[in-house]
Amino acid sequence: MNPSTHTRPSRTAPVTAALLSFVSLAALAACGGQPAEGAGDSPPPATRTTRFTENGVTVTLSVSDWHASQGTLTAVFTPEAKGFHLYSADLPPNGIEGVGRPTAMAVTGALKAQGRLTAAADVRSISVPGVDAPVPVYPDGPVTTTLPVRADAGGDATVLFGYASCSTRDGCTIPVSDHPVHLRITGDGPAFDAAP
The missing domain is CATH 2.60.40.1250 (Thiol:disulfide interchange protein DsbD, N-terminal domain)
Known part of the structure; x- marks a missing residue:
């Protein structure tokens, strides 16, 4: 096998998915939103x-x-x-x-x-x-x-x-x-x- 043509499996896909998930949560928090799970459990704001x-x-x-x-x-x-x-x-x-x-x-x-x-x-x-x-x-x-x-x-x-x-x-x-x-x-x- 020619080393110059050998390709390693991509590791960027899981990292990209995790990064997108983190960015989505940060954007949601910045807009004052909450994740859907448990959204109705907190008391109303004062x-x-x-x-x-x-x-x-x-x-x-x-x-x-x-x-x-x-x-x-x-x-x-x-x-x-x-x-x-x-x-x-x-x-x-x-x-x-x-x-x-x-x-x-x-x-x-x-x-x-x-x-x-x-x-x-x-x-x-x-x-x-x-x-x-x-x-x-x-x-x-x-x-x-x-x-x-x-x-x-x-x-x-x-x-x-x-x-x-x-x-x-x-x-x-x-x-x-x-x-x-x-x-x-x-x-x-x-x-x-x-x-x-």
Whole structure:
């Protein structure tokens, strides 16, 4: 047998197949995918932002600056229609002479408030027909509020929201009281369940 014409069996086919398999798995992982086997076994992902809409207002809630079991809950209250305002967080629980409801955010369960709810908006007073005292409100449009919180331990917690929106031209929406948003406290901090 002539050595110059002798060919060895190819070893590149198994190596090429293994390399293609590895590249396919890497590409799948880079795109956020998972292999089909066991894909439905993991729990749904958690998030640090959630939102809900009720009675003409969308509330977007997020967790930020979480360090050493302390952080900040930020809620943005956004009226859906133009010309609507929210009431001051300092309004009495039943309003002024029954008019209005305070913009409120409170926590229960594994979270505790570390201070008062504050709003990044100036308060102005308006006159409401039939009400003797001025009524404190925020300017029309979205209002961002913050609440410092801490977690004494892991577990479940609930954020409770209250608010009402009104327009000097179109009247008021039905007030919202104690709307619950649930979250859980883990070693990584508070997290909301991902939307289904």
